[in-house]
Amino acid sequence: MTTTDRSELQDVLKEWTSAAAAMSTGELVAEELDPDRSDGDLCIQACSQDPQVAFHVIRNLARIGRGAVQMRWSQLGFGRTSATTTGQSTPRNLMGFKDGTRNVRGDKIAQMNDHIWVGGAADQAWMTGGTYLVLRRIRMHIEGWDRDVLSDQQEIFGRTKHEGAPLTGSKELDVPDYAAKKPDGTPVVAADSHIRLVSPENNDGRSILRRGYSYTDGIDPASGEFDAGLFFIAFMRDPQVFIDLQNKLGSQDALNEYIKHVASGLFACPGGVEKVGDHWGSALFA
Numbered sequence: 001m002t003t004t005d006r007s008e009l010q011d012v013l014k015e016w017t018s019a020a021a022a023m024s025t026g027e028l029v030a031e032e033l034d035p036d037r038s039d040g041d042l043c044i045q046a047c048s049q050d051p052q053v054a055f056h057v058i059r060n061l062a063r064i065g066r067g068a069v070q071m072r073w074s075q076l077g078f079g080r081t082s083a084t085t086t087g088q089s090t091p092r093n094l095m096g097f098k099d100g101t102r103n104v105r106g107d108k109i110a111q112m113n114d115h116i117w118v119g120g121a122a123d124q125a126w127m128t129g130g131t132y133l134v135l136r137r138i139r140m141h142i143e144g145w146d147r148d149v150l151s152d153q154q155e156i157f158g159r160t161k162h163e164g165a166p167l168t169g170s171k172e173l174d175v176p177d178y179a180a181k182k183p184d185g186t187p188v189v190a191a192d193s194h195i196r197l198v199s200p201e202n203n204d205g206r207s208i209l210r211r212g213y214s215y216t217d218g219i220d221p222a223s224g225e226f227d228a229g230l231f232f233i234a235f236m237r238d239p240q241v242f243i244d245l246q247n248k249l250g251s252q253d254a255l256n257e258y259i260k261h262v263a264s265g266l267f268a269c270p271g272g273v274e275k276v277g278d279h280w281g282s283a284l285f286a
Contacts, residue, residue, distance in 0.1 A: 031250070037073045037137060037263035045133075045233070051076060075137060075263075077213025077231040084211050090164060090172060094140055094214050094228055095258075097157050098164030101172055102199070104209040115207045118237050126283035129271030131235045134208075134242045137215070137263035140229035145258045156254045158193030166195065178202070192254040198245060208236040208245075229259065239266055 046057040055076070062071050082100025083090045085107045090098040104111045113119075118127045145153070150161060158176065159166055166176035168188050178196060180188040189196050200207050216228035236242060250256070270281045 031261045031264075033261065034137075034263050037075070039265050040072045040267075042069060043133065043135075043265065043267040051078065075215060075231050077215045079214050081212045081214055081230055081232075082210040084209065093230060094142060094216075095145055095153070097153075097159060097161055098172060100210055101159075101164055102195075102207075104207050106209065111207070112209075115241075116209050116235050116237055124268075126281075126286070127268060127270060128283075131237060131269050132239045133265075133267045133269050134232075134234050134236070134239060135263075135265045135267075136230075136232040136261050138230040138232055139227065139260045139262050141258045141260070142226050142228060148258075155190055156193060156258075158189045158195035176201075190254065192252050194249075194253055194255050197248055197253055203241075203245065203248075206241045206244075208234045208241060210234045235269070 044058060044061055046054040048054040048057070058074065062069075080088075080091045081093045082103045084100070084103060084105065086105050087107075090101050093099040104115050106112065116131050118124075118130050118132075120128050122128055154160055154167065163170070164172040165174055166189060168174070168177035168180045176189055176195060176199065178187065178189055178199070178201065182188055187196075196202060210232070211234065212230055212232040214228070215231045216226060218227055219225065220227040234242060270283055273280065273282075
């Protein structure tokens with residue numbers, strides 16, 4: 001017990017009661033998302049090898065739009081947390097694991113058409129050739145993670161930390177064998193491991209293109225720990241894919257002990273500009 005305040009204890013017990021009632025019926029407990037860092041009407045993503053260049057891109061676009069639009073929130077990220085083309089090596093996230101091994105690759109046309117680009121049969125014709133962007137600011141409890149033993153970390157992800165191989169293989173690109181069993185009959189890749197829950201094989205073949213970044217915003221004054229983690233960005237042809245994945249992860253993923261979703265957003269990304277004189281989103285106004 002850390003509090004001596006009667007009302008604060010009562011508040012915790014009330015929240016626990018509501019959460020327990022929801023979970024006992026199979027419902028998900030609502031995430032505490034920061035409204036000041038979530039959603040919005042328009043989204044701009046600027047990428048550069050130099051963060052100062054990306055900052056000035058946003059600064060200039062904000063200047064041009066002054067009077068019509070106003071900046072609501074922003075997030076600076078660094079590095080990559082997923083491989084997005086076949087020529088890239090797989091980077092590591094702040095937990096030290098390779099991330100994005102089985103990501104959709106942007107230079108694979110068939111994958112992009114199947115999973116990322118909105119097709120001509122879309123109910124919103126102006127989105128044909130576009131995609132949807134989902135973002136999540138995911139706080140990682142780095143200090144607790146670093147105290148965990150390597151075997152537990154690998155069990156949680158379902159991959160080895162050094163090579164990035166699935167626990168049923170020896171190389172990073174080996175396809176996981178989800179049917180493999182340990183001598184005691186339990187799965188080698190645990191039922192609540194991250195890779196099992198998000199794999200295309202266990203989600204009707206559905207995939208997304210992850211293009212996120214690590215972030216660090218100094219020290220959390222409330223806990224004295226790093227305010228750092230993953231600024232998750234992903235693209236998909238149907239945002240329901242992410243909703244289904246997140247519902248599964250939110251209730252089953254062993255990684256939840258070490259992460260917390262603190263901000264969220266969903267944006268429609270219309271197809272690109274095809275000719276001189278055209279502009280972003282022109283199909284929406286046609």
